Amino acid sequence: MAIQRCLLQIVKTYKLRHHLQSNIRQTYCMLCLKYSTGGSSRKYTDRHEWVTIDKDIGTVGVSEYAQESLGDVVFAQLPDPGTDLKAGDECGALESVKAASEIYSPLSGTVTEKNKDVEDKPALINTSCYDKGWLFRLKIIKQSEINDLMTEEEYKKFLETDAEKPE
Amino acid sequence: MAQAMVKRIVSSSACTFAGLAQKTYIRNVAASSKVAASKKERVLPTEGEITKSVFMSQSTDIYTNLALEDWLYKNMDFTNHHVMMVWRNEPCVVIGRHQNPWLEANVPLLSEKEIALARRNSGGGTVYHDRGNLNITFFAPRERYDRNYNLKLIKRALFRSFGIKSTINERQDLIVRDKYKVSGTAAKLGRLTGYHHCTLLVNANKADLSKALAKREHGIQTKATASTRSEVANLKDLDNRITVENLQTALGYEYLRTPALHLDDGGQSLIAKQRGFQFVNPTDDWFPGLAELKNDLVSWDWCFGRTPMFTVSRSFPVPIGLLAPSKVYSATQELVINMTVEKGLINDVTLSIPPGLIESGFHGEASVITHLKGKRFTSEALNALQDAMLTRHHVSDVKELDDKEQFVAKCFDQVVNTM
Numbered sequence: 001m002a003i004q005r006c007l008l009q010i011v012k013t014y015k016l017r018h019h020l021q022s023n024i025r026q027t028y029c030m031l032c033l034k035y036s037t038g039g040s041s042r043k044y045t046d047r048h049e050w051v052t053i054d055k056d057i058g059t060v061g062v063s064e065y066a067q068e069s070l071g072d073v074v075f076a077q078l079p080d081p082g083t084d085l086k087a088g089d090e091c092g093a094l095e096s097v098k099a100a101s102e103i104y105s106p107l108s109g110t111v112t113e114k115n116k117d118v119e120d121k122p123a124l125i126n127t128s129c130y131d132k133g134w135l136f137r138l139k140i141i142k143q144s145e146i147n148d149l150m151t152e153e154e155y156k157k158f159l160e161t162d163a164e165k166p167e
Numbered sequence: 168m169a170q171a172m173v174k175r176i177v178s179s180s181a182c183t184f185a186g187l188a189q190k191t192y193i194r195n196v197a198a199s200s201k202v203a204a205s206k207k208e209r210v211l212p213t214e215g216e217i218t219k220s221v222f223m224s225q226s227t228d229i230y231t232n233l234a235l236e237d238w239l240y241k242n243m244d245f246t247n248h249h250v251m252m253v254w255r256n257e258p259c260v261v262i263g264r265h266q267n268p269w270l271e272a273n274v275p276l277l278s279e280k281e282i283a284l285a286r287r288n289s290g291g292g293t294v295y296h297d298r299g300n301l302n303i304t305f306f307a308p309r310e311r312y313d314r315n316y317n318l319k320l321i322k323r324a325l326f327r328s329f330g331i332k333s334t335i336n337e338r339q340d341l342i343v344r345d346k347y348k349v350s351g352t353a354a355k356l357g358r359l360t361g362y363h364h365c366t367l368l369v370n371a372n373k374a375d376l377s378k379a380l381a382k383r384e385h386g387i388q389t390k391a392t393a394s395t396r397s398e399v400a401n402l403k404d405l406d407n408r409i410t411v412e413n414l415q416t417a418l419g420y421e422y423l424r425t426p427a428l429h430l431d432d433g434g435q436s437l438i439a440k441q442r443g444f445q446f447v448n449p450t451d452d453w454f455p456g457l458a459e460l461k462n463d464l465v466s467w468d469w470c471f472g473r474t475p476m477f478t479v480s481r482s483f484p485v486p487i488g489l490l491a492p493s494k495v496y497s498a499t500q501e502l503v504i505n506m507t508v509e510k511g512l513i514n515d516v517t518l519s520i521p522p523g524l525i526e527s528g529f530h531g532e533a534s535v536i537t538h539l540k541g542k543r544f545t546s547e548a549l550n551a552l553q554d555a556m557l558t559r560h561h562v563s564d565v566k567e568l569d570d571k572e573q574f575v576a577k578c579f580d581q582v583v584n585t586m
Contacts, residue, residue: 099290
């Protein structure tokens with residue numbers, strides 16, 4: 001009787017271990033599929049903002065992971081054109097039912113334009129965060145800062161570790 | 168003997184589990200140190216390493232308290248130290264970060280009754296505070312932000328100390344007796360820290376609350392976040408013994424006796440391990456930079472100027488007495504005022520003056536418009552308007568507005584004071 005119980009425990013432990021390990025692998029794959037953006041020149045920050053560079057103008061937005069964790073965005077407060085920003089400065093906020101989350105500038109520069117469509121219809125951030133849901137554009141003054149940002153690959157790895165952290 | 172074996176196996180499986188968890192944790196640390204070393208990836212402590220404090224603000228000024236909240240959010244590191252701040256204020260109305268004060272509150276009434284108006288940094292809707300209302304702010308590192316935990320903690324405290332049963336609805340409001348709201352919630356998330364604050368109505372003046380937040384005709388159209396109105400109740404209505412003071416204490420002890428990451432009762436032994444209650448005196452000496460934060464919060468530019476762009480459209484029927492007596496008009500003669508207000512300042516004004524008013528002698532349109540542009544959307548605009556109309560009187564001894572001009576002024580008054 002006791003031996004049977006022991007065997008049961010051993011089997012359960014084995015299954016648990018196996019299950020856990022396969023779960024972790026699955027999460028990584030799921031993440032890759034979910035957040036893959038089909039290869040791009042986007043750079044990312046650790047606060048889930050992305051930026052694409054075109055000569056000296058950077059376009060900034062938030063990533064898929066960010067828009068998902070925000071929930072439905074009800075209001076977007078974007079920086080006004082002409083505002084001078086340093087990398088890491090608070091430059092606006094996205095309000096969702098959950099909270100008002102700060103937006104940080106990935107690079108230093110002067111804001112040239114903000115996305116009026118997103119101001120009118122904040123839901124664009126949820127439906128098209130990489131395309132129509134861009135937030136603002138700025139004229140970059142320090143090109144070297146771009147190297148401090150994560151590439152698509154590095155960001156995916158970062159998400160993997162972030163996702164496993166206890167929420 | 169069999170039991171001992173089972174125990175050993177269970178404990179070894181637990182060890183495997185822990186081992187796995189540790190492996191993942193170590194992998195996290197290792198991976199994160201590889202990913203951009205300049206990013207300073209944080210390692211969050213385990214539950215047992217976190218201590219808690221309850222801060223009690225000694226100020227009852229809304230602006231000082233909001234500034235203190237902001238100061239803590241910006242300057243304190245909550246990685247190993249979670250804090251719950253309790254505070255209350257003299258009568259005031261607090262609007263959310265992206266709201267429109269003219270839409271949400273009766274602004275002229277507030278200034279008349281000397282009720283302050285403040286705009287907070289977190290999102291959400293409008294609330295009325297007075298000394299019968301308790302505010303609670305939960306500070307934690309951004310990754311450990313958990314609104315549900317906080318609200319459930321309040322629910323437990325209410326039940327443990329006063330036997331009050333409450334529920335949390337889908338909008339994350341605390342409800343008693345199935346329909347009365349006793350608490351509203353809002354939050355702000357930043358790079359490292361997040362805070363969640365909520366109100367608790369203990370013994371607030373409900374009459375003043377309704378008057379301050381009354382629905383009025385305002386003709387405002389905007390994308391600003393609107394509040395969702397609910398019927399409210401005071402906790403004192405459910406249990407006479409409850410006061411803001413003893414509720415504060417009850418909540419504090421509940422916070423301290425609950426482990427940092429999951430809801431459980433750690434009892435007196437856990438309370439003994441925490442940092443306890445601390446009175447906080449929000450002055451610039453203790454919190455350098457606080458005065459500057461407070462000044463920003465008090466400024467008109469923040470409270471009103473921060474309002475998202477909106478348009479106002481109101482129409483006023485012209486009293487028959489002002490129309491040309493000999494004419495008969497087919498349609499109701501209405502004065503229509505349209506305004507765009509940006510950053511709290513009047514930007515664009517269009518006035519539709521009905522033919523009846525023009526024919527009876529009102530010619531002030533152009534000057535009205537130019538004098539209003541750039542003025543604050545308050546009685547300041549109204550005064551500018553009246554001055555403009557007066558100066559138009561080329562005959563210098565006419566120091567009063569004629570009845571048509573008075574009518575137009577009165578209409579404008581209604582528009583800017585949302586009456």
